[in-house]
Amino acid sequence: MWEAIASNRRRSWVLIGTMGGVLVLLGAVIGMSVAAQLDGGWSRAHPSYYYVPEAPVVSPVVSMEAAAAIGVAVAVVIWLVLWAIAVGAGDSIILKSAGAREITKEQAPQLWNVVEEMSIAAGLPAMPRVYIIDDSSLNAFAVGRRPEKAAVAVTAGLLKRLNRDELQGVIGHEIGHIHNLDARFMTLAAVMLGAVVLLSRGFLRGMFYGSGGRRSSRGGGQAQLIILLAAALVAVLAPLAAQLLYLACSRRREFLADASSARFTRYPEGLASALEKISRQAGGQAEKNRVLAPLYIVNPLQEHAAFSLFSTHPKSSERIAILRRMGNAGYAAYEEAYRKIRGGACIGAGTLAKDEGASLRAPTAEPEPRASAVERAEAVGRLLDTVLPLAVIQCACGARLKIPGNFKREQVACPRCGREHATPRAAASASADAASRPMTYVRKGQGWESFDCACGHLIQLSPGFGAESVKCPKCRRKIAVTAKGESCVGP
Amino acid sequence: MGPVMIVLLVVVAVLLLAFLWVIGTYNGLVRLRNQVKNAWAQIDVQLKRRHDLIPNLVETVKGYAKHERGTLDAVVQARARATGAQTVDDRIRSEGELSQALGRLMVVVEAYPDLKANQNFLALQEELTSTENKISFARQFYNDSVMQYNTRIESFPANVVAGSFAFQPATLFELQGRDERAPVAVKF
Numbered sequence: 001m002w003e004a005i006a007s008n009r010r011r012s013w014v015l016i017g018t019m020g021g022v023l024v025l026l027g028a029v030i031g032m033s034v035a036a037q038l039d040g041g042w043s044r045a046h047p048s049y050y051y052v053p054e055a056p057v058v059s060p061v062v063s064m065e066a067a068a069a070i071g072v073a074v075a076v077v078i079w080l081v082l083w084a085i086a087v088g089a090g091d092s093i094i095l096k097s098a099g100a101r102e103i104t105k106e107q108a109p110q111l112w113n114v115v116e117e118m119s120i121a122a123g124l125p126a127m128p129r130v131y132i133i134d135d136s137s138l139n140a141f142a143v144g145r146r147p148e149k150a151a152v153a154v155t156a157g158l159l160k161r162l163n164r165d166e167l168q169g170v171i172g173h174e175i176g177h178i179h180n181l182d183a184r185f186m187t188l189a190a191v192m193l194g195a196v197v198l199l200s201r202g203f204l205r206g207m208f209y210g211s212g213g214r215r216s217s218r219g220g221g222q223a224q225l226i227i228l229l230a231a232a233l234v235a236v237l238a239p240l241a242a243q244l245l246y247l248a249c250s251r252r253r254e255f256l257a258d259a260s261s262a263r264f265t266r267y268p269e270g271l272a273s274a275l276e277k278i279s280r281q282a283g284g285q286a287e288k289n290r291v292l293a294p295l296y297i298v299n300p301l302q303e304h305a306a307f308s309l310f311s312t313h314p315k316s317s318e319r320i321a322i323l324r325r326m327g328n329a330g331y332a333a334y335e336e337a338y339r340k341i342r343g344g345a346c347i348g349a350g351t352l353a354k355d356e357g358a359s360l361r362a363p364t365a366e367p368e369p370r371a372s373a374v375e376r377a378e379a380v381g382r383l384l385d386t387v388l389p390l391a392v393i394q395c396a397c398g399a400r401l402k403i404p405g406n407f408k409r410e411q412v413a414c415p416r417c418g419r420e421h422a423t424p425r426a427a428a429s430a431s432a433d434a435a436s437r438p439m440t441y442v443r444k445g446q447g448w449e450s451f452d453c454a455c456g457h458l459i460q461l462s463p464g465f466g467a468e469s470v471k472c473p474k475c476r477r478k479i480a481v482t483a484k485g486e487s488c489v490g491p
Numbered sequence: 492m493g494p495v496m497i498v499l500l501v502v503v504a505v506l507l508l509a510f511l512w513v514i515g516t517y518n519g520l521v522r523l524r525n526q527v528k529n530a531w532a533q534i535d536v537q538l539k540r541r542h543d544l545i546p547n548l549v550e551t552v553k554g555y556a557k558h559e560r561g562t563l564d565a566v567v568q569a570r571a572r573a574t575g576a577q578t579v580d581d582r583i584r585s586e587g588e589l590s591q592a593l594g595r596l597m598v599v600v601e602a603y604p605d606l607k608a609n610q611n612f613l614a615l616q617e618e619l620t621s622t623e624n625k626i627s628f629a630r631q632f633y634n635d636s637v638m639q640y641n642t643r644i645e646s647f648p649a650n651v652v653a654g655s656f657a658f659q660p661a662t663l664f665e666l667q668g669r670d671e672r673a674p675v676a677v678k679f
Contacts, residue, residue: 109614113621120533121628123526123636164620266631358635361627 001180003348004256008181012188016083019192022237023075023082026200029230031071078199086191091143091151094190098141100131100153101387108132108383111159114167115152118175121264128152128178132159134384138278142174144183152178157281159380162274165363169261169271170278176260182253200237251314255346258319259334262326266361268334272323279316318342329358391424439479441470453477516652523640527661530633534664537626538573538586544622545570545593548615552596555606562599566592583664593619630664637661 085093105112112130119127124147131153133139138158144150152174154167162170177183262268318341325337331347338346381400385392393401397417403424411420441451443461450460455475469480549563556563569592573585597616606612641660644653 110617110621113617113624117621117624117628120537120625121632123530123632264628358631 001256001260001348001351003351004180004182004253008185012181012185015185015188015192019082019196020076020079022196023079024072025075026233026237027071027073027075027078028068029071029233031067031069031074032230034067034071082192082195085195086188087145090145090187090191091149094143094187095131095151095153098133098153099135100133100151103130103132103383103387107386108159110164111154111167114164114171115175118168118171118264121172122175122179122260124148124150124175124179128175132156132383132387134388138162138281140170140174142177142183143187144178145187146184147178147181150178150183156380156384158278159383160377161277161281165265165267165270166274166277168265169267169274172261172264173257173271176257176264177253179260180253180256182257196237252346254314255319255322255338258323259331259347262323262329262334263331263358266329266358267363268323268326268329268360269363272320275316275320275323329360393421393423395419395421439477441479441481443481443483453479513652516649517656520640520643520649520653520656520658523636523643524658524661527633527636527640530629530636531664534626534629534633537622537629538582541589541619541622541626542570542574544615544618548596548619551609551612551615552600552606555609555612556600556603559596559599562592562596566596569593579662590623593623634663637663 103111108130111132115130116127126148128142128144128150129152131151133153133155135155136157137155138161140152140154140158142150142152152171154170158167158170177186258271261271265271322334322337322341325341326333327336332352335345335347335352338344385402389404391403393403393412395401395414395417396419397414399414399416401412401414401421403412407423410423412423413420439454441459441461443449447463448460450458453459453472453475454477455472457472457474459470459472459479461470461481465481467481469478471478545566549567552559553563566589569585569589573582573589576582576585600606600612643649644658644660
């Protein structure tokens with residue numbers, strides 16, 4: 001696969017360069033449009049300047065060239081910052097925005113083992129980190145600029161529904177992406193293009209809100225033209241950038257990753273039946289984040305739409321047919337099947353020349369009995385409980401109530417049977433009350449008195465203080481105040 | 492610049508290119524050879540992991556299936572032989588026998604539903620399956636690397652460099668006693 005790997009390296013550099021160019025252009029245009037706006041404001045205050053139509057539209061505040069230069073400088077800074085972010089934190093950004101949580105070997109031994117097996121089969125220098133996404137849809141993706149520092153994420157739905165061979169096929173496909181450096185290109189693209197889309201949208205919004213009040217009605221045609229040009233450029237660029245991201249997930253890369261998976265697992269039927277299950281389900285849960293959708297193994301936004309030149313993933317039915325047609329597990333077999341079903345070449349000639357073919361293996365016997373689909377779903381549920389920051393209350397009727405961390409009420413009713421349960425918030429406040437042992441202060445007289453609360457805060461009582469208790473402002477403890485001789489009245 | 496100078500420059504340029512090519516090829520061969528070595532080490536790691544799993548597995552099974560003493564003893568003995576093997580051929584053979592003994596044990600375990608429901612046993616079984624898979628994937632990667640390396644050494648132009656720097660071909664890892672060749676399904 002070295003052709004694919006080399007091509008991905010090249011494309012990553014091309015992407016960074018193109019982003020730089022686009023940002024520089026944007027910067028120059030935005031700089032000039034800002035200068036034009038400043039110019040408009042200045043000339044309104046100085047009408048004498050306005051009435052010299054032959055004078056060139058050069059703002060005395062800052063010249064157009066200087067404004068463009070400043071814009072370019074700012075754009076270059078933004079570009080470098082974006083590059084640094086994409087390189088340093090690109091993986092974490094994508095993982096966090098997908099809602100992925102890292103798991104350890106103890107939490108999900110089978111998934112962990114499958115990832116380790118596939119990374120051994122692919123010869124990766126280190127095993128990728130494993131993440132799980134709390135989603136009932138079936139999907140998976142991989143991120144990682146370098147094979148040493150990669151990560152694989154799967155949805156909870158995938159874990160529930162796939163057996164070991166199918167899971168191996170899917171993980172093999174994702175690790176194929178990491179191995180072929182697709183993940184490098186996609187991570188860069190997602191972060192950079194996503195940032196460009198955000199920046200352009202923000203600029204457009206700023207333009208319409210900001211210049212609405214300051215729009216001068218004078219005939220300073222050039223300034224207006226620049227502003228309009230900037231707006232048009234941005235309005236065109238933002239969706240174009242998003243489209244570029246979509247096209248960048250070249251469909252060929254998916255086929256190559258399928259071929260890699262077949263070669264690693266030596267069992268293409270596993271991936272084929274996994275793709276069947278996934279493509280039947282993928283439309284179920286719409287992916288909220290459009291920028292992320294192309295990264296998944298099957299594009300959830302696209303699965304039921306008509307197949308067009310602009311779709312990011314090939315049709316699942318084609319991928320399945322090719323996988324099932326392979327005579328053995330090598331690259332040459334995949335190429336042959338690809339040629340028969342789709343026509344055209346897929347894998348590079350150099351890789352094919354070196355390929356010696358690989359024999360298929362038998363499917364693994366499922367160790368746990370098949371009738372435990374419910375057990376498997378419960379196991380995945382328990383795994384999610386350990387990973388997500390949710391408090392789980394087991395009701396006597398069998399329902400499990402999942403309470404998010406910011407739930408404010410102290411009591412919650414089970415939706416199935418109606419029993420009331422105390423939430424963790426109740427327990428916390430109860431313990432806070434218990435921790436604050438009730439204090440009583442006996443007043444010595446009627447004048448000014450002060451005493452130290454248990455937390456150290458000084459509490460002062462005035463002569464006019466007549467209440468039964470005082471609340472410490474620091475630790476919120478209720479301190480009963482009694483006069484000497486009075487009996488203590490409990491709360 | 493006389494013709495002699497031009498010829499000299501051309502010769503120097505050609506020599507320089509040849510020199511660079513030799514360096515590139517040598518480095519490539521070294522990388523492949525190291526990949527083979529690392530792949531072998533990876534197999535080692537997985538085999539050792541299997542050795543470490545077995546005592547726990549045997550104890551768990553003993554608790555439920557005391558009557559299967561024969562099968563259990565076979566596993567323990569096979570493991571002892573595998574850990575003690577010295578030469579490469581010995582290792583390959585004894586590891587194959589250990590795989591067979593474990594396979595027989597797993598077949599025997601099928602008759603004990605209590606054992607199959609035991610959580611500890613299930614976890615161990617998953618670990619064992621995974622370790623077997625890892626061994627076979629590590630072996631697969633090793634063999635692929637060996638094929639790559641050997642082909643590179645033997646084909647022309649690299650075999651010149653390989654010969655001069657004494658690169659030896661590596662041996663494939665053939666695990667006897669396990670039939671992985673599944674019948675190829677004929678589809679119409």
